[in-house]
Amino acid sequence: MNLILLGPPGAGKGTQSDWLRDTYNLRKLATGDILREAAASGSDLGNHVKEIMASGKLVSDDIMINLIRECISAPSSANGFILDGFPRTLAQAEALDTMLKEEGKKLNHVIELEVDDAILVGRISGRYSCAKCGAGYHDDYRKPAKVGVCDSCGSVEFSRREDDNASTVSKRLEGYHAMTAPLLPYYETRGILKSVDGMAGIDEVSRQLKAILAA
Numbered sequence: 001m002n003l004i005l006l007g008p009p010g011a012g013k014g015t016q017s018d019w020l021r022d023t024y025n026l027r028k029l030a031t032g033d034i035l036r037e038a039a040a041s042g043s044d045l046g047n048h049v050k051e052i053m054a055s056g057k058l059v060s061d062d063i064m065i066n067l068i069r070e071c072i073s074a075p076s077s078a079n080g081f082i083l084d085g086f087p088r089t090l091a092q093a094e095a096l097d098t099m100l101k102e103e104g105k106k107l108n109h110v111i112e113l114e115v116d117d118a119i120l121v122g123r124i125s126g127r128y129s130c131a132k133c134g135a136g137y138h139d140d141y142r143k144p145a146k147v148g149v150c151d152s153c154g155s156v157e158f159s160r161r162e163d164d165n166a167s168t169v170s171k172r173l174e175g176y177h178a179m180t181a182p183l184l185p186y187y188e189t190r191g192i193l194k195s196v197d198g199m200a201g202i203d204e205v206s207r208q209l210k211a212i213l214a215a
């Protein structure tokens with residue numbers, strides 16, 4: 001099963017793609033995570049994308065398409081994948097279609113997490129994650145069971161993303177509406193777009209995803 005999760009920054013794509021990965025044994029391909037790893041590596045490409053991410057702009061289609069190509073053809077994606085953060089432009093969506101055709105694969109569902117802009121800043125400013133295993137948390141909406149200890153791995157170290165600040169967030173939101181929202185009609189025309197209420201609680205959103213995958 002091959003899925004795309006679409007939605008603005010803070011919609012819950014990362015949270016739900018972790019759940020989908022663990023529940024359905026799929027490979028999670030999160031381009032933001034892949035780019036942050038590249039940025040931390042200090043490579044030339046890493047330094048280049050680090051600057052772009054800090055500004056809230058999009059990394060170029062060429063770089064993104066080359067990055068994702070390898071992931072999709074890797075043996076670890078054989079049981080299916082969840083794309084979180086890709087495609088983000090029409091050019092990326094078209095390139096993805098071509099790649100999938102070459103690999104003899106297809107998309108089963110493109111799932112939109114519908115969330116009003118008004119709540120996204122609160123989602124993003126309260127976001128943090130485990131520094132060791134990457135499990136995602138929120139100051140108000142998803143606290144670890146034991147304060148200061150990661151539910152998944154027991155680590156006591158957490159981190160916040162540098163780009164999760166109010167000024168970058170508004171640029172990322174603008175970018176979403178201008179560049180990524182046009183993907184909704186693109187997939188709607190192909191009959192594979194499904195929408196869920198991303199304003200609902202985390203477990204309720206997962207239930208809605210489960211219903212789509214079971215249908």
Ligand code: ADP
Pocket residue numbers: 008009010013014031032033035052053056057058059060064084085086087088092172
């Ligand atoms: P969020 O989940 O908050 O929307 P991501 O972690 O997906 O953020 O992405 C962080 C940043 O990485 C983006 O603001 C952008 O600069 C870059 N990025 C991630 N995916 C893409 C992509 N498909 N195309 C271009 N830039 C991307």
Ligand code: ADP
Pocket residue numbers: 007008009010011012013014015016123124126127128136137138139141142198199200201202203205
């Ligand atoms: P995205 O990957 O789309 O940028 P995340 O999955 O990282 O979004 O979610 C952003 C923040 O909001 C995280 O701190 C997460 O714990 C929290 N969150 C995710 N889904 C929900 C939800 N349905 N209700 C409340 N908070 C949520």
Ligand code: ZN
Pocket residue numbers: 130131132133134135150151152153154155
């Ligand atoms: Zn952890």
